[in-house]
Amino acid sequence: MARQRTKDSLAEFQRRLLEWFHVNRRDLPWRRTRDAYRVWISEIMLQQTRAAAVLPYYRRFLRAFPRLRALARAREERVLKAWSGLGYYSRARNLLRAARIIQSRHGSRFPRSVGEALALPGVGAYTARAVLSIAYGEPLAVLDGNVARVIARREAIEGDLSAPARWKELQALADRWLDAGSPGDWNQAMMELGATVCTPRQPRCGACPVREGCKALRLGLADRLPERRAKSAPVRVRVAAAVLLDGVGRTLLVRSPAKATAQNESRPEGLGPIFSRLWHFPAVVSTADSRTDLERHLSAELLLDGAARWQAISAIRHAITFRDVTIEPWLIHVEELASGAGKIVALEAAGRMAISSASRKIAAAALARLGGE
Numbered sequence: 001m002a003r004q005r006t007k008d009s010l011a012e013f014q015r016r017l018l019e020w021f022h023v024n025r026r027d028l029p030w031r032r033t034r035d036a037y038r039v040w041i042s043e044i045m046l047q048q049t050r051a052a053a054v055l056p057y058y059r060r061f062l063r064a065f066p067r068l069r070a071l072a073r074a075r076e077e078r079v080l081k082a083w084s085g086l087g088y089y090s091r092a093r094n095l096l097r098a099a100r101i102i103q104s105r106h107g108s109r110f111p112r113s114v115g116e117a118l119a120l121p122g123v124g125a126y127t128a129r130a131v132l133s134i135a136y137g138e139p140l141a142v143l144d145g146n147v148a149r150v151i152a153r154r155e156a157i158e159g160d161l162s163a164p165a166r167w168k169e170l171q172a173l174a175d176r177w178l179d180a181g182s183p184g185d186w187n188q189a190m191m192e193l194g195a196t197v198c199t200p201r202q203p204r205c206g207a208c209p210v211r212e213g214c215k216a217l218r219l220g221l222a223d224r225l226p227e228r229r230a231k232s233a234p235v236r237v238r239v240a241a242a243v244l245l246d247g248v249g250r251t252l253l254v255r256s257p258a259k260a261t262a263q264n265e266s267r268p269e270g271l272g273p274i275f276s277r278l279w280h281f282p283a284v285v286s287t288a289d290s291r292t293d294l295e296r297h298l299s300a301e302l303l304l305d306g307a308a309r310w311q312a313i314s315a316i317r318h319a320i321t322f323r324d325v326t327i328e329p330w331l332i333h334v335e336e337l338a339s340g341a342g343k344i345v346a347l348e349a350a351g352r353m354a355i356s357s358a359s360r361k362i363a364a365a366a367l368a369r370l371g372g373e
Contacts, residue, residue, distance in 0.1 A: 009213065024192075095122060129187070139180040143174045237324070242332050250344050251345060252344055256280075331370070
């Protein structure tokens with residue numbers, strides 16, 4: 001009898017949540033399709049990014065690459081330009097790599113098996129389950145931060161949810177709660193509840209369609225669960241950047257080499273996370289005087305004549321993940337830019353290229369400095 005009551009309770013929980021979702025779900029373009037390609041693009045874009053921020057990029061990206069074949073055949077530079085401004089550019093690079101694999105190995109269709117999906121670059125357990133459940137109706141439950149929070153509150157689960165053993169427990173509960181008849185809608189309903197009602201702070205318990213049975217609400221713990229992890233102190237990085245300018249308003253952009261080094265890749269104190277391995281202004285991590293550090297860098301890398309005229313630009317603050325970055329740009333007037341050292345473009349056009357937001361800030365600050373002369 002107890003088992004039957006548990007089964008009835010789960011069925012009622014599923015019914016209420018799905019009914020609520022069908023009435024209250026946000027009208028998002030990726031919810032109007034079951035096309036696996038479009039669902040996949042949306043899920044990659046939504047990683048670490050709010051839905052409202054993704055909307056214009058999703059539309060722009062699909063205008064540029066409406067089908068998987070179009071993406072698979074594209075040059076990386078064009079893909080990065082379509083992605084430009086969304087950040088975390090490794091996602092775009094992995095999309096391109098995965099699209100080419102799908103085209104060559106899977107007949108240009110996103111694979112239907114979890115194993116084949118997980119073998120694609122940039123596709124983890126959550127993304128594989130989300131795409132397969134939404135696009136193909138596979139009975140797979142997703143687990144992300146929103147879903148984990150809903151489960152933790154409903155079951156009054158304490159501790160660090162990201163701990164491997166705890167995450168495994170949460171996945172088991174997500175699997176148990178899954179409505180196998182509507183897995184795509186169910187997964188989206190759980191995520192929607194976490195994103196709009198069962199929010200990290202000040203959850204709207206009065207508006208929750210499944211508040212009956214929520215142990216955290218009954219115990220008065222809804223505001224305390226999940227337990228918040230202590231944030232690490234941000235890594236402070238100081239960068240000196242050179243906006244080289246010739247007599248006709250052109251500047252030089254360079255690109256970090258693909259091989260990882262302390263200066264250009266993933267280490268917290270490196271440049272890689274700041275400029276995302278995209279075209280950027282010549283720059284160096286500065287530990288002392290920014291001009292001195294930059295002069296040494298430019299002399300070694302570009303053989304820049306020390307007689308060039310330098311103008312300081314106001315420092316720029318830039319935050320990325322756990323880094324607190326201070327960029328100290330310099331406007332450097334030169335007679336001639338070093339051809340072959342990088343890409344020579346008009347300074348005014350630099351901001352329209354596939355560059356990181358940090359580089360856009362530098363370009364804007366340089367143009368403002370010139371405009372103030």
